[in-house]
Amino acid sequence: MKSSRIKRRSFLHGVTTVSALATFPIAISGCQTTPTMSAGNTDILYWVSINSDNTVTFKIPQPEIGQAATTTVSQLLAEELEADWDSVRTEFYDPNTNLDNANVYVWTPTLASLSANHLFDPARTAGAQIRAMLISAAASSFDCNQDELFASRNFVHHKSDGRKLTYAELALAASAMQPPGAGQLELKTQEDWKLIGKSIDRLDLKQSTHAGIKYGIDVEVPNMRHAAIRQCPVYGGRLIKVDDSVLNGFPGAPKVITLKGGHAGYNSPVPEGEDPDLWATPVTTSDAVAVVADTWWQAKRALDALEPQWDEGEFKHTSSDSLRASLSDKLTKPLDLSISRGDVATAKKSAAQVHQAEYYYPFMDPAPLEPLNCTAVVNENSAEIWAGTQYADEAIEVASKLTGLPRQQIEFHIMHSGGGFGRRAENDFVYQAVQIAMAISGTPVKLLWTREECIRKSFCAPLTLVKYEGAIDAQGEVSAWVCRAASGQAGDQAYGATEFPFHFPNSLIEYDRSTPSPIPFGWMRGVGYTQHLWMNFGFLDELARLAGGDPAHMYRSLLHESKIPLGIESREIAVQRVNTLRRVLDATLELTSWDTHKSAEKSGRGIAVSDTEYYPGYGSTSAKSAVVDVSLTEEHGLSINKVFIVIDCGTVINPDIVVNQLEGGVAYALTNALYSEIVVEQGRVEQSNFHDYPILKAHEMPEVQIEILPGTGKPLSVGEDALPITIAALVNAIADAGGPRIRSLPIKLKQA
Amino acid sequence: MIKLHINSKEVSVSASEDTPLLWVLRDILKLNGTKFGCGAGLCGACTVHIGGKAVRSCVVPVSAVADKAITTIEGLSSDGPHPVQQAWHTHRVSQCGYCQPGMIMAAAALLQNNPQPNDKDIDEQITNICRCGTYPRVRKAIKTAAKISSGDV
Numbered sequence: 001m002k003s004s005r006i007k008r009r010s011f012l013h014g015v016t017t018v019s020a021l022a023t024f025p026i027a028i029s030g031c032q033t034t035p036t037m038s039a040g041n042t043d044i045l046y047w048v049s050i051n052s053d054n055t056v057t058f059k060i061p062q063p064e065i066g067q068a069a070t071t072t073v074s075q076l077l078a079e080e081l082e083a084d085w086d087s088v089r090t091e092f093y094d095p096n097t098n099l100d101n102a103n104v105y106v107w108t109p110t111l112a113s114l115s116a117n118h119l120f121d122p123a124r125t126a127g128a129q130i131r132a133m134l135i136s137a138a139a140s141s142f143d144c145n146q147d148e149l150f151a152s153r154n155f156v157h158h159k160s161d162g163r164k165l166t167y168a169e170l171a172l173a174a175s176a177m178q179p180p181g182a183g184q185l186e187l188k189t190q191e192d193w194k195l196i197g198k199s200i201d202r203l204d205l206k207q208s209t210h211a212g213i214k215y216g217i218d219v220e221v222p223n224m225r226h227a228a229i230r231q232c233p234v235y236g237g238r239l240i241k242v243d244d245s246v247l248n249g250f251p252g253a254p255k256v257i258t259l260k261g262g263h264a265g266y267n268s269p270v271p272e273g274e275d276p277d278l279w280a281t282p283v284t285t286s287d288a289v290a291v292v293a294d295t296w297w298q299a300k301r302a303l304d305a306l307e308p309q310w311d312e313g314e315f316k317h318t319s320s321d322s323l324r325a326s327l328s329d330k331l332t333k334p335l336d337l338s339i340s341r342g343d344v345a346t347a348k349k350s351a352a353q354v355h356q357a358e359y360y361y362p363f364m365d366p367a368p369l370e371p372l373n374c375t376a377v378v379n380e381n382s383a384e385i386w387a388g389t390q391y392a393d394e395a396i397e398v399a400s401k402l403t404g405l406p407r408q409q410i411e412f413h414i415m416h417s418g419g420g421f422g423r424r425a426e427n428d429f430v431y432q433a434v435q436i437a438m439a440i441s442g443t444p445v446k447l448l449w450t451r452e453e454c455i456r457k458s459f460c461a462p463l464t465l466v467k468y469e470g471a472i473d474a475q476g477e478v479s480a481w482v483c484r485a486a487s488g489q490a491g492d493q494a495y496g497a498t499e500f501p502f503h504f505p506n507s508l509i510e511y512d513r514s515t516p517s518p519i520p521f522g523w524m525r526g527v528g529y530t531q532h533l534w535m536n537f538g539f540l541d542e543l544a545r546l547a548g549g550d551p552a553h554m555y556r557s558l559l560h561e562s563k564i565p566l567g568i569e570s571r572e573i574a575v576q577r578v579n580t581l582r583r584v585l586d587a588t589l590e591l592t593s594w595d596t597h598k599s600a601e602k603s604g605r606g607i608a609v610s611d612t613e614y615y616p617g618y619g620s621t622s623a624k625s626a627v628v629d630v631s632l633t634e635e636h637g638l639s640i641n642k643v644f645i646v647i648d649c650g651t652v653i654n655p656d657i658v659v660n661q662l663e664g665g666v667a668y669a670l671t672n673a674l675y676s677e678i679v680v681e682q683g684r685v686e687q688s689n690f691h692d693y694p695i696l697k698a699h700e701m702p703e704v705q706i707e708i709l710p711g712t713g714k715p716l717s718v719g720e721d722a723l724p725i726t727i728a729a730l731v732n733a734i735a736d737a738g739g740p741r742i743r744s745l746p747i748k749l750k751q752a
Numbered sequence: 753m754i755k756l757h758i759n760s761k762e763v764s765v766s767a768s769e770d771t772p773l774l775w776v777l778r779d780i781l782k783l784n785g786t787k788f789g790c791g792a793g794l795c796g797a798c799t800v801h802i803g804g805k806a807v808r809s810c811v812v813p814v815s816a817v818a819d820k821a822i823t824t825i826e827g828l829s830s831d832g833p834h835p836v837q838q839a840w841h842t843h844r845v846s847q848c849g850y851c852q853p854g855m856i857m858a859a860a861a862l863l864q865n866n867p868q869p870n871d872k873d874i875d876e877q878i879t880n881i882c883r884c885g886t887y888p889r890v891r892k893a894i895k896t897a898a899k900i901s902s903g904d905v
Contacts, residue, residue: 064848065848201841202846206841208840208852209833209845210785211785211826211853215787217787226779295771295779295780416848451790656844663889667882668884691792699874
């Protein structure tokens with residue numbers, strides 16, 4: 001193998017750095033803990049507060065965007081703490097606590113479906129350490145050995161004499177105990193789990209049915225004003241001037257505030273030693289005009305009356321089509337990242353068939369339903385911020401830089417998010433709200449974007465063009481695989497092309513993501529795999545059909561140790577990968593009666609199987625497959641009849657939450673596949689709301705059947721996992737039904 | 753001042769006549785359970801009942817509903833959870849939860865006018881957007897709610 005760039009970059013290298021820093025940070029932090037008392041409640045090791053009424057409050061180390069980390073992390077903590085589940089309360093972690101204590105919460109951004117994987121050991125360890133400290137305190141109090149005691153449902157009991165103390169009674173003494181190191185702890189084994197593995201109701205379930213969840217948009221602060229915002233419609237544009245005299249006489253005392261565009265941090269942690277501007281992409285905002293008024297409607301009406309003049313900058317003549325043309329041109333030359341194995345040219349010469357195709361992915365907006373918002377008040381020596389963000393540690397840094405206040409003088413309240421899907425990894429709306437609050441220092445202000453602003457000024461999955469070439473030899477085997485991809489400027493998503501788990505004797509994979517883009521890059525649910533997996537499977541399906549075989553059988557034969565070239569880097573990992581995927585594929589073929597199933601006329605079935613690994617051995621992602629059944633009715637109307645998902649996601653913390661996430665992932669995948677396209681013309685986004693950027697609705701939702709295979713080891717990814725495989729299986733089902741070969745999203749077939 | 757009948761109470765609000773009901777509910781009356789999603793009547797997050805019918809409050813000027821009975825999620829049930837809320841709990845419908853107040857209000861209005869809806873009725877009447885994709889559970893929960901309402905559960 002030769003590679004033009006030795007150092008592989010990957011989305012999640014940052015995580016390894018972080019984890020290595022503090023695999024079990026609780027013990028480290030515990031030594032530094034000063035017990036804190038507030039209203040009779042005692043914080044222990046930053047993770048848990050034991051309350052005076054003998055309930056417990058868990059600090060959830062992740063923003064909640066619907067992925068249910070609040071519940072699953074609580075299951076982990078409560079399991080080892082031996083907490084009474086009915087006594088569990090939760091609050092979101094404080095970013096300052098994390099940043100001041102060597103990343104004590106280990107993995108705080110809600111990104112890349114990592115919460116269960118990265119918090120499985122830390123949360124259980126924290127629970128076990130705190131339990132040990134409570135037992136230790138009880139032993140002192142009872143003047144007995146610790147092994148005479150046990151913890152259960154917020155009490156420490158003496159095994160033989162019936163004495164017991166509540167956690168609340170023990171908390172203060174316990175918080176002064178030295179926490180046991182990770183090596184001295186014995187975590188419970190699976191047979192003893194009472195909470196992990198159970199489909200416990202989400203902790204916010206009742207609130208969700210009674211409008212009791214407080215999202216960022218629901219924040220109310222005394223004397224708060226409201227802000228509406230309009231940014232330069234062209235990315236990176238500057239404000240020339242705006243005349244605010246037209247607002248004379250408008251109700252609500254509207255005040256115009258102009259905002260400078262600038263650098264609002266990054267949208268994911270950046271590994272040590274990497275250049276953040278190359279590794280990810282900086283979150284850069286355009287200039288904007290905001291209006292502050294007594295109510296949001298008054299602010300919006302006033303804003304609508306303004307006619308700001310913009311210098312539209314470098315992208316004012318750029319369109320989706322012109323970017324596509326630039327990428328197409330780029331693909332005529334060798335690309336930045338190039339990984340070559342074997343000899344593609346020779347394989348092509350001796351091939352029975354050579355096939356080429358071009359695949360296209362448009363810009364897509366993640367479009368969470370709660371419009372972006374942030375509430376802030378900035379005083380001379382302090383600030384307070386409330387926001388639903390996926391990356392609060394960065395948000396507080398952004399606010400600190402803007403205000404010049406040390407982080408510790410800023411209080412940041414993480415609010416529930418009405419969806420995120422990547423969009424709230426950018427803290428551009430926090431950056432703007434803090435600027436507005438600075439302009440009206442001392443007065444709290446809630447900034448809320450319109451849906452139109454959300455769609456026009458999003459951070460999108462990048463527009464991507466991929467050229468494939470494949471060779472099939474005389475035996476009907478794929479002898480060469482060429483996948484050359486170019487996207488608009490983006491964070492590193494090359495793994496979508498390079499980490500395709502299938503290997504071929506001769507291959508060339510190239511990637512470039514440097515072309516300036518009229519829409520800034522953002523991670524979107526499923527990230528690089530959502531963009532690339534359907535293309536990879538689409539082209540592989542094309543080759544399978546040319547070779548005349550059943551695609552599923554081709555995948556099965558390729559998912560074999562013998563197909564993995566000798567001498568490649570990390571070969572053992574590649575072997576383990578294909579063995580796992582083959583097992584999942586076999587389970588899927590059985591579940592769906594693949595070999596005996598006969599599709600009706602004008603109906604078809606597609607299949608895809610993959611993990612979503614970011615680089616060899618990362619090991620955080622599930623192995624999963626999708627089968628999609630479609631029929632094409634009169635005049636090419638597409639009907640999606642059923643979707644099967646089979647997954648091995650390691651240890652399952654809460655099966656029903658896994659099912660719910662996968663069902664929802666199918667819906668999200670179908671929206672991507674059928675509808676999502678942000679089109680740029682003259683530098684501007686053409687779409688504006690859900691009429692021209694539609695989201696799948698209930699009547700379009702197919703039946704979904706999910707099978708969770710028994711898994712072991714750490715929990716693996718779930719939140720994003722249904723997306724890549726569902727889109728891949730869908731495009732191949734359409735081909736199987738005799739429909740057109742889909743090489744561009746969204747699929748422009750009439751819906752049945 | 754505009755007089756409104758909301759959740760069986762009469763309230764007077766000061767707002768320009770063209771202010772959408774949604775913003776009167778949220779910013780003036782602090783009834784924040786009704787959500788803003790699109791501002792164009794497209795997503796249903798702001799669904800309330802007006803005269804027993806599901807209406808998207810982001811496109812209804814407050815002046816148009818002065819004499820009508822308005823019910824928001826906060827006033828859906830005065831005696832314990834509404835059958836729709838019970839069914840939502842049974843099927844653990846929500847993910848991020850943001851669309852759920854509007855979805856629940858749409859489902860409650862559907863059942864009020866059609867106590868035993870079939871799949872086609874649900875398809876036609878439940879057009880709210882759930883970005884998390886809880887649709888399979890929404891469908892099941894509506895059927896369960898119908899059973900709870902009719903005493904079958």
